[in-house]
Amino acid sequence: xxxxxRLSRMLDAxxxxxxxxxxxxxxxxxxxxxxxxxxxxLEQAASRLMRSRWPxxxxxxxxxxxxxxxxxxxxxxRLAALFDLxxxxxxxxxxxxxxLRAHVHLHRRGLTTxxxxxxxxxxxxxxxxxPTISWEGDIARATLRVRDATGEDRTIRIEVIDNPTRRKxxxxxxxxxxxxxxxxxxxxxPATPSLTLVAKTTITAPELLHVESDLRLIYLGTLVAGDRLxxxxxxxxxxxxxxxxxxxxxxxxxxxxxxxxxxxYEAMDDGETVVRGARFSRCDRWSAGDxxxxxLPCGPSRLRWRVVPEPELRRLIAHWPDLDxxxxxxxxxPSTPLAPRLDLNLRWREAQASTFALHIPADVxxxxxxxxxxxxxxxxxxxxxxxxxxxxxxxxxxxQPPLCEEIxxxxxxxxxxxxxxxxxxxxxxxxxxxxxxxLTPGLFDTSAFDRAFAETKPDRPASADGDLKEGE
Numbered sequence: 001x002x003x004x005x006r007l008s009r010m011l012d013a014x015x016x017x018x019x020x021x022x023x024x025x026x027x028x029x030x031x032x033x034x035x036x037x038x039x040x041x042l043e044q045a046a047s048r049l050m051r052s053r054w055p056x057x058x059x060x061x062x063x064x065x066x067x068x069x070x071x072x073x074x075x076x077x078r079l080a081a082l083f084d085l086x087x088x089x090x091x092x093x094x095x096x097x098x099x100l101r102a103h104v105h106l107h108r109r110g111l112t113t114x115x116x117x118x119x120x121x122x123x124x125x126x127x128x129x130x131p132t133i134s135w136e137g138d139i140a141r142a143t144l145r146v147r148d149a150t151g152e153d154r155t156i157r158i159e160v161i162d163n164p165t166r167r168k169x170x171x172x173x174x175x176x177x178x179x180x181x182x183x184x185x186x187x188x189x190p191a192t193p194s195l196t197l198v199a200k201t202t203i204t205a206p207e208l209l210h211v212e213s214d215l216r217l218i219y220l221g222t223l224v225a226g227d228r229l230x231x232x233x234x235x236x237x238x239x240x241x242x243x244x245x246x247x248x249x250x251x252x253x254x255x256x257x258x259x260x261x262x263x264x265y266e267a268m269d270d271g272e273t274v275v276r277g278a279r280f281s282r283c284d285r286w287s288a289g290d291x292x293x294x295x296l297p298c299g300p301s302r303l304r305w306r307v308v309p310e311p312e313l314r315r316l317i318a319h320w321p322d323l324d325x326x327x328x329x330x331x332x333x334p335s336t337p338l339a340p341r342l343d344l345n346l347r348w349r350e351a352q353a354s355t356f357a358l359h360i361p362a363d364v365x366x367x368x369x370x371x372x373x374x375x376x377x378x379x380x381x382x383x384x385x386x387x388x389x390x391x392x393x394x395x396x397x398x399x400q401p402p403l404c405e406e407i408x409x410x411x412x413x414x415x416x417x418x419x420x421x422x423x424x425x426x427x428x429x430x431x432x433x434x435x436x437x438x439l440t441p442g443l444f445d446t447s448a449f450d451r452a453f454a455e456t457k458p459d460r461p462a463s464a465d466g467d468l469k470e471g472e
Contacts, residue, residue: 060093
């Protein structure tokens with residue numbers, strides 16, 4: 001209220017006889033001026049209080065070219081510092097105010113959820129639009145459009161994975177004195193391992209026993225020194241990188257281990273005698289995808305190995321029709337040393353407890369961090385630290401760029417082929433079928449063709465080196 005209006009009100013409140021006194025009017029005028037000045041200072045203080053507390057009213061900086069320390073010293077910069085948010089070089093107060101407003105609203109909703117963590121990480125890249133958040137199973141994914149260090153617009157994906165897995169490995173050198181090793185799975189769930197056996201000496205019919213499940217893997221063949229036998233649940237057995245010819249059997253459980261025990265019996269089926277495996281044990285050929293591949297339970301597991309004697313192995317697969325063929329191949333080289341040795345390697349994926357992982361692309365640095373990439377990784381580390389709950393560990397995992405994010409076929413397909421003869425054959429006799437030239441119809445490069453790749457004529461034999469020339 002202005003001083004004149006306040007003085008008029010004060011005089012109107014006096015009795016009629018005192019309103020015309022000059023001394024009283026001078027005293028009241030001085031009081032009205034003081035009161036009006038104090039009220040203006042109170043209004044200014046309230047205005048400063050509101051501007052310092054709310055991003056919308058906080059005073060920013062006049063030009064984007066101001067120094068960063070001056071921007072941080074402004075009301076808007078000091079307010080943003082409470083939320084660990086700094087202005088960028090060349091950033092105007094308007095865009096920074098919008099970023100701060102979104103950041104404050106995100107704090108109000110909470111930072112320890114997967115969508116909030118994705119929004120925090122997306123804000124580091126300064127996306128052109130709001131990120132699109134979706135779920136694929138237990139994986140939360142944010143898709144956003146950003147501008148990279150070269151100034152090009154790119155679409156990237158950021159993911160949050162709860163209880164991520166990590167690679168674990170165990171190596172053991174086994175011989176006749178050290179026939180057992182302990183594998184410790186410290187993850188949340190049981191894990192299916194991949195096994196690699198490297199023979200140090202000649203070994204025939206090696207057996208690997210998982211003590212906790214009583215499951216046995218037996219390779220019905222011979223490994224020479226240096227051979228690598230790889231066993232995985234979803235792949236066929238491989239010997240030195242190629243499919244193994246000898247089968248692998250799974251015995252579960254090996255109930256009868258005495259020398260006089262047997263693993264098969266004869267039964268009558270439609271009047272015919274059929275040999276079947278024992279009802280209380282399993283002994284099957286294993287192939288990729290079959291159930292029953294042993295898994296590592298949570299905690300320690302024991303693995304034990306040995307060489308299966310020939311009589312026991314013969315009793316184990318006595319009901320197989322190709323018993324003699326398998327035994328002849330397996331024991332064709334009976335020179336197994338008295339002290340066989342091998343190296344055992346196990347690999348599995350271990351689920352980490354009380355942990356979440358933030359997957360970010362490795363090949364994208366936002367444009368505002370192009371000169372100092374370390375600031376980008378530091379900002380993501382602070383995001384993980386702010387977004388984790390008490391007692392939960394957050395990690396950043398770099399996702400390697402794919403070979404091609406988008407495939408476009410713009411050019412015509414071109415194929416160059418050279419045909420050689422593996423064996424010397426009479427092309428003149430094979431070039432026709434019932435007197436009609438052999439034709440190969442088809443569609444190639446959007447052009448139909450009906451000519452054979454190779455056609456011989458009696459007066460133009462093939463070249464001496466066996467190469468087929470065009471039109472021959």
